[in-house]
Each structure stands twice: as C-alpha cells, then as structure tokens.
Amino acid sequence: MSNKALATVQILDALGNPIPKIHYQVRNQKTDQHVVKGITNSKGCFYEIQRDKGTILDVYVKSLFDDGMKKIKSFTMSKDRMLVKVISPKLLIDLKTLENNGKQGGYKRKTHTVQKGDTLTxxxxxxxxxxxALENLNKLENINKISIGQIIKLPVNTPATGSKISQDKKPQPLKKQPENAKSQKSAPPKHDAKKADQSSEPGLEDYKNRALEKLNEWYEDGKKALTEAIKIEMKEDRSQDGGTPKSDVPNLCKSSPQxxxxxxxxxxxxxxxxLAGFGGALPTDKFTPLTEACIKQFQRDYMGVPETGKICGSFLATLDKFYYEYPISGFMKKATCPCGKCKGxxxxxxxxxxxxxxxxxYPGLHRSLIWIIKALNFYLKNEFKSQSLEVAYIESGYRCIEDNKVKKRTSVNHMGLAIDLHFNKKGVRTKDVSDMEFIRKKVISTKMGATELRVTDKIYLEPKVFASGxxxxxxxxxxxxxxxxxxxLLDQFFKKTVIDLNGISLIDIxxxxxxxxxxSCSGILLGKDNTSKIPDKTIDELVIELGNAIASGEGSYEAWNAGAPEGKRVKFGKMMDTIGTITSKTINQLLKASEAYTWEDERRRFATGKYQTIPETLTAAKTRLGLxxxxxxxAKMQEKVFKEHLLVGRTSIYELITxxxxxxxxxxxxxxxxWASIALPKGEKNKFGVISDGSIGYHQSKTNRxxxxxxxxxxxxxxxxxLHHVEK
Structure with a gap:
C-alpha cells in the first residue's frame, strides 16, 4: 500500500459551478512551506498535489476585493487518490456582520427610503x-416603477467594491408621484437578451451576482444558514482514465525567459x-540533461512545487535555504587526517x-561529498523519518599516504574522494546492518543514483559483503x-574548511x-548596493529591538570570551570590557587572536561583540558581505553583520522578518x-538530544545556559x- 496520497482540489461557487482563474496557494500546515500555487483552470482545479498520507494542508485563495490571501479550509492527505471539493460563496463575496437589534439571534436589515430622483439603478x-438583487429581494414586479417614500430592502451582503448593473433591465428615471402613491402592477417587461453560450466560461462578475442572489434567497426563505456557506467534501477517485479533473496550469517558468x-x-x-545528493549531479559548469533532472528532483522533494527543471530566483533562494538548514560543521570532527604529520x-x-x-x-575533501551528506540527512529527517535515523558524524574522512603506511593500508580512495559515515537511531549510535542496508538501498541508491558497482561518473557504495566474500x-x-x-577531479573542487566546502550564497553569485x-521571483529585495535588505521602517525598528533583546543575554559591543572545549567551563571573558577592546580591532585581528592562542589563554578572542560572533561566523560574514x-x-560593523549575515543566514528568522x-x-x-542564551521552544530537541521544556537552549551545557x-x-x-505582517 502506497504511503503517498494524490489530491486534486476543485473550487466551486454556491451554485456548484467551477470557479476559474482564482489565485490560490496550498501550504503545509506544520511547516508553513508552500506546496503549490497558481491559478485554477477552467474546471476550477488546482495543480495535482502529492504528499505523504497524514500531511495536513491549508488552502488559501486571493480575495476578489483586495490583494490578500485568505485561508478557506484545511484537509488531510488521506487516500491514494482524492478529489477535494471546496464549495465557497465566500470566495465571491465578503460576508459582513449585520447590525444586532438587541435580541439574541435577531438582526435588522438595512433599508433605503426612496427619495425624489431615485431609480433602482x-x-x-x-x-x-x-x-x-434589489428586484428579487423586494419582489418588484416592475423595476421601472418605484415610489417616493417606498422602503427598499438592501441585501445582507454586497460586494466590497464596484457594482454591476443588470444589462438586460434598464430602469427609467423616477417620475415625481404623491408620497402616498402605491406601486402599480404591470406586466414584467419583455427582454430580448441572448442566451449565453453553454460552452463558454461564466465571468467572475456573473458568479458574484448569482452567488449574492442565492445567499439573499437563503436569508429570506430561512432555508439555509449563512454558517453553512462553506463546506468541504472529500471522496476517493480510483479511476485510471481521467476520473480526477486534471489541471491545465501552465509551467511556472513558461513565460519567464530569464x-x-x-x-x-x-x-x-x-x-x-x-545537487550531488539530489540525483547525482556532476560538478560541471554546463547545464546538462542530468542538471535538469536533478533540479526537478530538488523541486519535487525539497521545494514541493511543480517541476520545471529550470533555474529561477525562487529555486536559488530555496537552495540557499537548504544550505543553512542542513549544516555540516557538527559532522566534521574526524574529517581530517589523523596521522599528525600532514596538516589534515x-x-x-x-x-x-x-x-x-x-x-x-587531493588538496582537501571534494565538495560533492559534503553536499551528498546534506541531502542524505534531509531525506532521513523527512521522507524516511519513520526510520528515526540521522547522520551522526564522519568516522573517516581524509587518510594521507603517511597514515596509510602507519596503518599498513593500500587503499587510496580516502585521499579526498571518500567518506565513512556513522549514524544515530533515536539519538543513539546504531550498528545494525539492516539500518546500513536501508540507507544504502533506499536512500543513497534511490535518491542519488549510487551503485555498488564501479561505474564511471556514479557515486560508489561499498557493500556489506564484497563479491569475494x-x-x-x-x-x-x-x-x-x-x-x-x-x-x-580538478583541484578547485577540493576544499578544507566548512565555509569553503559549503561555498557562498547562490543569490550572491x-x-x-x-x-x-x-x-525577480526569489523574494529577495535588492537595494542600490545589491545587498539583501529587510524592508519597511516598522520592521527595521523591530529588528533593532530584536538585536537589543538578543544582546541582553549575549553581551555588549566590547564583550568577548576565550571559548572552551565541549564540557569545559570558559575561563576568561567579559560581558563589558573597556572601550576599544573589540571595537578598535579589525575582523582579521580578531580571527588571528582566536587562532593564535588556546582556550586557556586570556588573550584569545573566540566569541566577540554584541552578538558573540565566533570565528566561523566572522569568516562566513566576510564572504557573504564581500569584506x-x-x-x-x-558597533556599525557588528550591526551590519547581525542584520545582513546572521539574520539572513537563519532561514526562519529571515522569512519571518521579510x-x-x-x-x-x-x-x-x-x-x-x-545564540546560546536563547532557549528552544518546548518539545524541541537540542544538539545533545535533550528535549526542551521551554528553558533549555540548543547548545545547553555546563558552559552554555x-x-x-x-x-x-x-x-x-x-x-x-x-502580527505586523498579519495586519499588513
């Protein structure tokens, strides 16, 4: 039985007609990540959605009367094939609360008293x-005859903007009549309107009018409650020959030549x-069919959007997000050569x-190896999370010729081209052969095109048992x-530091x-200097408040500490040192002071400044900001690093702000x-596997609280x- 569900969402109006050309978005309720967005087709359908069963999705549509997206319903991906119908006149009109007349459950309708010169128009x-709508509501037999003083009932709801006057009924200006005159009955006027072509799509204005009339009819007759205006229906469709309405939404990049x-x-x-870990992309500067296939896999598996196979701004921004979301620094302790004779x-x-x-x-580790690890951890934590497996660390990375001599090895693949990984299961190292086989067969082979055979330009997987036994x-x-x-295998592909192995931001490239x-479609706002900006004056003010709040637990512009190994207490440091201790030093001087001294030397400057930036962070900031x-x-530079590197580098913070x-x-x-001073939300697990009760930090230890x-x-x-964004 498949663990995947395939759903088509269809938007219908109050009369059961499909609504075309409605802008929609579908988001994952848990992660708030966009799953798909676009415009409904002629059948009112969305692009087909495939997700794991149990995934809860939120449906948003663009209001017809403003530019906001409104959530209209949630549903759970529960069956192999689903047709989800959303019947919602609320898409067409905005329901307004009536004035309460003081009695529970009672409301009084607004009315208009006819004045001299009024017409129904x-x-x-x-x-x-x-x-x-006025004709039907007031049961007028002749729309050309209304009297001064006559009470005209107004609809419960009216469109928020604009109006559309019936084209087949043209009321004449009202002639003056005595105030006590009664409306005279006459035969309804004959209309010569042409019947609409049954095959043509009704316009949105027509939908609005018809749905509006229907709602008022419900109100007057008491047959329907307004609270029943929105409902959702799910039914399984297992037909293989077009039973599920198909979307004709065009390729998202079809009209984007850039x-x-x-x-x-x-x-x-x-x-x-x-993309080495998303289909086995090869490090060429050419756009190949394999490049296209790997982009599609990333769009499908990580982005959750229709596959275009093209490079666009949103793709770059999301691949940059992946860069930060799956870091490698925690895996690298044993990545260098242990011989002691080379420099690693x-x-x-x-x-x-x-x-x-x-x-x-080779002069370092091949960068493709590192990006394979990132993708591997992504797949284990998402698509295969039921296995409770995750990368623990690199057990063996680089092993030079001298190390081979000492260990009496003749293998040469660990000189920049190979990685040995250990894994955790439910937070504890697993040595279970079946777990290793699952990772090899179900993840690396399937998702990265790896093989246990030596094949040109393919990732090789060492089997649990060789053919020789x-x-x-x-x-x-x-x-x-x-x-x-x-x-x-050119030298340019081999790097030694975490920063260089990761590479710089694609947006910056x-x-x-x-x-x-x-x-243009990335969501990145560019200033005159082409740096990423956080817009809006009010947001800027909140960002300043945010920086000060973080600093209240971290330090001042002159703060520093000498750092300490895991499990050891920091021996030296000050939250507020004398003026110039940090601010009179250059970034390179601070980096040198970190490298030149040990943690037991008070001259060492490991975490520095208001935001306690460590050497790895400062080095990355130099690259990102072109310093x-x-x-x-x-102080000015520390704030620049905070706003344009630290905040931009943390995807969720940046997305919340922007x-x-x-x-x-x-x-x-x-x-x-x-920042070690900030606690994890309740229920989140820190890097040591401890579940936070709301007061435990990600780096919580004897030295970090x-x-x-x-x-x-x-x-x-x-x-x-x-709240600012919600109100805006």
Missing part, C-alpha cells in the same frame, strides 16, 4: 449591489555541486604507488567518487554575475541554534513581527 450603485535552462557558467557549476589533508603528492594502487593526495561496510556507510572523470533579473577583513569590528510566513516557533529554534529574560523578550518581538 442609482440605489444599486449607491449601495454597491445590483438591480437584479530562467536558465541551458548554457555554461559559474552559477550552473555551483548548482551542480550542490595530505601534502599534495601524486602518482605514489600504494600496493597495486596509485595514490593521489570479504566483509565490507556492515556497521557504517562508505561512499566515494573515485570513478568521477578527471574533469570533475547571481548578483555578482549581474543576473538580477533572475531573482576584506581589514574593517574595524566596531514575509511573515515562518512561524514564531521555527524562528525561536533558529535563534537558539545561533539559556537566559529566560532574553528568551522571553526575543519571543515577544518575533510575535510583534508576525
């Missing part, structure tokens, strides 16, 4: 309704490197015999790229190459990962930011 225009689907560039090469990544010796093999010491990787997972062609048009490092790390789409909970989780005051203040400001 002018009354309809005045109250933004239609002649037909999207990239061919060519050769640095940007394409970076994307290929980062060999001595660049090549062509050295090692038994029957030839050893080449010799035991292989039975309690760990080994993968390598030793069969990559030489063009994919696009901006640097002058491809700003490509970013030389010779800039003073003064769009309001992220949840306060996810933003708090991001904040706790960045969350601050309840700053946590409370940060949460309060996040809630203000969320």
């Amino acid at each position: 002018s009354i309809a225009q005045q109250y933004q309704t239609t002649v037909r 999207c990239i689907s061919s060519g050769q560039s640095e940007l394409i090469r970076e994307i290929n490197i980062r 990544y060999g001595n660049k010796r090549k062509g050295i015999k090692s038994g029957a093999n030839t050893a080449n010491e 010799k035991s292989g990787a039975n309690t760990w997972v080994h993968f390598d790229i030793t069969r990559y062609s030489n063009e994919y 696009a901006k640097r190459s002058g491809s700003n048009n490509l970013l 030389s490092g010779d800039e003073l790390y003064d 769009t309001g789409r992220a949840t306060v909970k996810s933003a708090m989780t991001d904040a706790s990962k960045e 969350a601050n309840p005051h700053s946590t409370s203040k940060v949460k309060e400001i996040f809630e203000k930011i969320k």
